[in-house]
Amino acid sequence: MTILDGKKISNDIKDEIAEEVKKMKLNxxxxxxxxxxxxxxxxxxxxxxxxxxxxCERVGFESTLVQLPNTCSExxxxxxxxxxxxxxxxxxxxxQLPLPPQINTEKxxxxxxPKKDVDGFHPMNFGKMALDMSxxxxxxxxxxxxxxxxYGVETKGKHTVVIGRSHIxxxxxxxxxxxxxxxxxxxxxxxxxHTKNISxxxxxxxxxxxxxxxxxxxxxxxxxxxxxxxxxxxxxxxDSTKTKGYYITGDVDxxxxxxxxxxxxxxxxxxxxxxxxxxxxxxxxxxxMHS
Amino acid sequence: MTILDGKKISNDIKDEIAEEVKKMKLNxxxxxxxxxxxxxxxxxxxxxxxxxxxxCERVGFESTLVQLPNTCSExxxxxxxxxxxxxxxxxxxxxQLPLPPQINTEKxxxxxxPKKDVDGFHPMNFGKMALDMSxxxxxxxxxxxxxxxxYGVETKGKHTVVIGRSHIxxxxxxxxxxxxxxxxxxxxxxxxxHTKNISxxxxxxxxxxxxxxxxxxxxxxxxxxxxxxxxxxxxxxxDSTKTKGYYITGDVDxxxxxxxxxxxxxxxxxxxxxxxxxxxxxxxxxxxMHS
Numbered sequence: 087m088t089i090l091d092g093k094k095i096s097n098d099i100k101d102e103i104a105e106e107v108k109k110m111k112l113n114x115x116x117x118x119x120x121x122x123x124x125x126x127x128x129x130x131x132x133x134x135x136x137x138x139x140x141x142c143e144r145v146g147f148e149s150t151l152v153q154l155p156n157t158c159s160e161x162x163x164x165x166x167x168x169x170x171x172x173x174x175x176x177x178x179x180x181x182q183l184p185l186p187p188q189i190n191t192e193k194x195x196x197x198x199x200p201k202k203d204v205d206g207f208h209p210m211n212f213g214k215m216a217l218d219m220s221x222x223x224x225x226x227x228x229x230x231x232x233x234x235x236x237y238g239v240e241t242k243g244k245h246t247v248v249i250g251r252s253h254i255x256x257x258x259x260x261x262x263x264x265x266x267x268x269x270x271x272x273x274x275x276x277x278x279x280h281t282k283n284i285s286x287x288x289x290x291x292x293x294x295x296x297x298x299x300x301x302x303x304x305x306x307x308x309x310x311x312x313x314x315x316x317x318x319x320x321x322x323x324x325d326s327t328k329t330k331g332y333y334i335t336g337d338v339d340x341x342x343x344x345x346x347x348x349x350x351x352x353x354x355x356x357x358x359x360x361x362x363x364x365x366x367x368x369x370x371x372x373x374x375m376h377s
Numbered sequence: 378m379t380i381l382d383g384k385k386i387s388n389d390i391k392d393e394i395a396e397e398v399k400k401m402k403l404n405x406x407x408x409x410x411x412x413x414x415x416x417x418x419x420x421x422x423x424x425x426x427x428x429x430x431x432x433c434e435r436v437g438f439e440s441t442l443v444q445l446p447n448t449c450s451e452x453x454x455x456x457x458x459x460x461x462x463x464x465x466x467x468x469x470x471x472x473q474l475p476l477p478p479q480i481n482t483e484k485x486x487x488x489x490x491p492k493k494d495v496d497g498f499h500p501m502n503f504g505k506m507a508l509d510m511s512x513x514x515x516x517x518x519x520x521x522x523x524x525x526x527x528y529g530v531e532t533k534g535k536h537t538v539v540i541g542r543s544h545i546x547x548x549x550x551x552x553x554x555x556x557x558x559x560x561x562x563x564x565x566x567x568x569x570x571h572t573k574n575i576s577x578x579x580x581x582x583x584x585x586x587x588x589x590x591x592x593x594x595x596x597x598x599x600x601x602x603x604x605x606x607x608x609x610x611x612x613x614x615x616d617s618t619k620t621k622g623y624y625i626t627g628d629v630d631x632x633x634x635x636x637x638x639x640x641x642x643x644x645x646x647x648x649x650x651x652x653x654x655x656x657x658x659x660x661x662x663x664x665x666m667h668s
Contacts, residue, residue, distance in 0.1 A: 213499070213504025217503055264542055271571040274566065278564070
């Protein structure tokens, strides 16, 4: 059994990006510049945005954090987006979700210039991805593809079962695994809340990608020997014995499932760290597109 | 066993659309206007475009056929598209595929204004579809959804197996059947040329949608009792005993599979006629969006 070490791989990727940025600067070129917009003071959102800004510093990117109050109107946010779209110094930007209820998220995401949409959430980019055109791939799915690539996990002709049909993980992952090329060429089954007899389906899977958010949902009796398991679930389980008052767990009962798996991601330290690394990668791609 | 009678349903839809157009005209409103662009003299393409124009006449739409020579340059075609985009009298238009080799199809499809893209081939519309936003659904998949709807075929919690991953049928169909709502909420498996043991998968299917183009590929021993079968394959098989020199057949061995099926589409007269009816429906939607 091999651990797909997202922490290590994401560090490798950051080192590679830092190296590229160093060369750019030596050539007198401008470093890539990522901006992040956050509305309100949600603790988790501030943590995520904070790690993105720190990741930029680590690889030598410029970064800009735009903080708007929780009471911010849709018009104010749209004005901010217009400015970021028009600002030639900024290569890509993200809007940290969720947004407060007075703001229409769909409308906001549609306002982002697709050429600066490094989260890959704009329908234009999502459509290009689904139609096999080159574009930004959403960071979490992109990170999973990168893990398959770096560890040489065969996907062609394998049966991949995706659990959960969210717009940011399950849906794009199900599309990407069935595309031509590597990683891809899998037979893909997308399962969700209406799926019956899910164990019967997961037991047929060569590769399982779960993004459900139900702690320890996937048990050993639901998988076959040699399965590849990618755990995208991240749940905080209250635990008074921990300093933070909780511990982090994934969708997979790691202790038992790992004994049958050929490859498996841990939680934390698996898919999570890959997401930020791939956001940086998308920003680098955005800069290349603009320069 | 019930035949999903695409010929009848498509006629019903055309009657309904004709009724709506009649009311529009009585109200002094402009009828919907569809334009079709064809490059070259390919026989099949001319036949398809001809049926689209005739369908417009039947329901009272205005139609415009733009015919360009086979030697037409990419720039000339792009100019035509710009004119159609700018022409307020035209609600929607299609570019008949395939295009001659001197023309980059991807570039051309990207030039169509998404608001007039009644084929639903533009990545912007494809992405909206995949992200559950309201938009044009490509005509063939839209026609299949309509058949499920009109015959009340349950799709929720069913295992739908899609055979073939083309951009115009298999890929969008696999996305649509897994979306929320009806028709949708299926567990969806997308299979293709790299799929191993396809019979094992099709035998588990409650619903099979095949768009492969291999005559009589799906045999009775590949399906379970009570299966719903949608045959999108249309192949011309040479046959000197026929006046036209060929006969039309689908991907399904209809004679044997129909004995096990609960619902099945015939070829011809199943999905085929639905495609044009749904193109008209998309044009009506386009007009409503513009008015």
